[in-house]
Amino acid sequence: MPDSYISRAEGALYKTYSRFPVVFERGDGVRLYDDKGQEYLDFGAGIAVMGLGYHYPEVDEAAKSQIDKLVHTSNLFYNIPATEAAEKLLKVSQMDRVFFTNSGTEAIEGALKIAKRHAYNRGLPSDYEIIAMEHSFHGRSLGALSVTGNAHYREPFDPLIPNIRFAEYNNLDSVKSLFSEKTAAVIMETIQGEGGIYPATEEFLTGVRALCDETGALLILDEIQCGMARSGSMFAWQTYGVKPDVMTVAKALGNGFPIGAFLAHGEAANAMTVGDHGSTYGGNPLVCAVASKVLDIYKEKDIPGHVRNVGGYLWDELEALMASSDKIVAHRGKGLIQGLEFNVPVADIVKSALLDEHLVLISAGANVIRFVPPLIITEADVDEMVEKLGRVIVA
Numbered sequence: 395m396p397d398s399y400i401s402r403a404e405g406a407l408y409k410t411y412s413r414f415p416v417v418f419e420r421g422d423g424v425r426l427y428d429d430k431g432q433e434y435l436d437f438g439a440g441i442a443v444m445g446l447g448y449h450y451p452e453v454d455e456a457a458k459s460q461i462d463k464l465v466h467t468s469n470l471f472y473n474i475p476a477t478e479a480a481e482k483l484l485k486v487s488q489m490d491r492v493f494f495t496n497s498g499t500e501a502i503e504g505a506l507k508i509a510k511r512h513a514y515n516r517g518l519p520s521d522y523e524i525i526a527m528e529h530s531f532h533g534r535s536l537g538a539l540s541v542t543g544n545a546h547y548r549e550p551f552d553p554l555i556p557n558i559r560f561a562e563y564n565n566l567d568s569v570k571s572l573f574s575e576k577t578a579a580v581i582m583e584t585i586q587g588e589g590g591i592y593p594a595t596e597e598f599l600t601g602v603r604a605l606c607d608e609t610g611a612l613l614i615l616d617e618i619q620c621g622m623a624r625s626g627s628m629f630a631w632q633t634y635g636v637k638p639d640v641m642t643v644a645k646a647l648g649n650g651f652p653i654g655a656f657l658a659h660g661e662a663a664n665a666m667t668v669g670d671h672g673s674t675y676g677g678n679p680l681v682c683a684v685a686s687k688v689l690d691i692y693k694e695k696d697i698p699g700h701v702r703n704v705g706g707y708l709w710d711e712l713e714a715l716m717a718s719s720d721k722i723v724a725h726r727g728k729g730l731i732q733g734l735e736f737n738v739p740v741a742d743i744v745k746s747a748l749l750d751e752h753l754v755l756i757s758a759g760a761n762v763i764r765f766v767p768p769l770i771i772t773e774a775d776v777d778e779m780v781e782k783l784g785r786v787i788v789a
């Protein structure tokens with residue numbers, strides 16, 4: 395029975411997702427294959443995770459050889475892959491210290507704990523505040539949800555962390571009006587992903603940095619989706635001439651192996667001390683061996699440079715597509731994190747692309763199609779994607 399995995403999954407898995415009726419079995423490069431052997435072109439990369447695509451030989455090799463050596467020891471001891479991955483990540487991120495986590499959400503939890511510990515160290519009164527952004531997404535745990543600017547996600551789980559103030563993204567006056575001596579930290583994505591692909595403007599990011607500098611508040615930049623070269627630089631903030639105090643990374647760091655990290659520099663790098671945080675799996679030798687290899691490959695293959703080139707090509711092709719369709723009303727993004735906004739909900743377009751054209755696309759909110767392909771795509775892949783999407787849009 396062809397759909398047996400789908401009905402079995404629906405009978406067994408907790409129902410918090412509405413899934414597309416496809417069972418993927420195998421991947422290679424920018425292609426996925428379902429359980430019937432049919433091929434798909436993937437422009438979603440498992441939600442911006444598979445930067446190097448599927449089945450990248452050197453990454454697979456790094457994982458296999460580490461499995462033969464040591465998979466896990468806990469953080470009560472030192473291990474070689476975590477040390478190497480940490481040094482490499484600090485070098486490309488210009489940060490001072492890193493803590494490895496198992497997911498993006500956990501990296502956000504760690505960043506929030508730094509903000510809280512830093513406020514405590516500074517002696518701020520306990521009603522200190524954190525400023526977050528409307529339409530932001532930082533994860534689903536209770537802490538990450540507290541700073542996620544989507545009331546629909548938050549409300550069923552209230553009360554969450556208190557004294558979170560939501561500002562309008564890319565509106566410096568909105569942040570300014572919420573800023574005070576009580577502000578412990580500002581948290582935001584350098585490029586909003588789930589919220590519809592909105593890059594921070596230079597004026598906004600430099601302005602928020604200046605506000606933080608004036609009062610001693612920490613600037614936390616969430617680079618979980620836009621980081622790891624996706625914007626065309628290793629981390630999206632690196633082209634703005636400002637530096638965060640704390641940064642979160644995950645998604646593409648492990649190219650499919652579950653690893654995230656929070657990183658800090660300056661005072662924030664020492665805000666927490668022995669006993670303040672921990673994780674049993676966090677930074678285990680297996681995921682760190684993979685992340686270490688991923689970081690090597692990004693450097694050797696100049697993945698950021700490739701993203702700037704092919705991202706520019708994608709930009710031009712999507713501009714042309716927008717000009718040819720009156721359903722597309724805006725185009726935003728940078729490198730290989732781009733979005734097309736439609737004047738209709740995109741759910742049907744995304745579904746038809748998948749089922750009729752075997753093109754994997756994902757949405758960001760109701761009206762935006764988000765393009766976050768593997769970073770190794772070529773111009774020919776872009777051409778094929780635009781051709782397929784074009785057919786769906788006119789249909």
Ligand SMILES: *Cc1c(COP(=O)(O)O)cnc(C)c1O
Binds near residue numbers: 499644
């Ligand atoms: C995906 C995402 C998260 C959450 O990461 P998980 O690995 O799903 O926990 C947090 N912030 C941003 C910007 C994300 O895109």
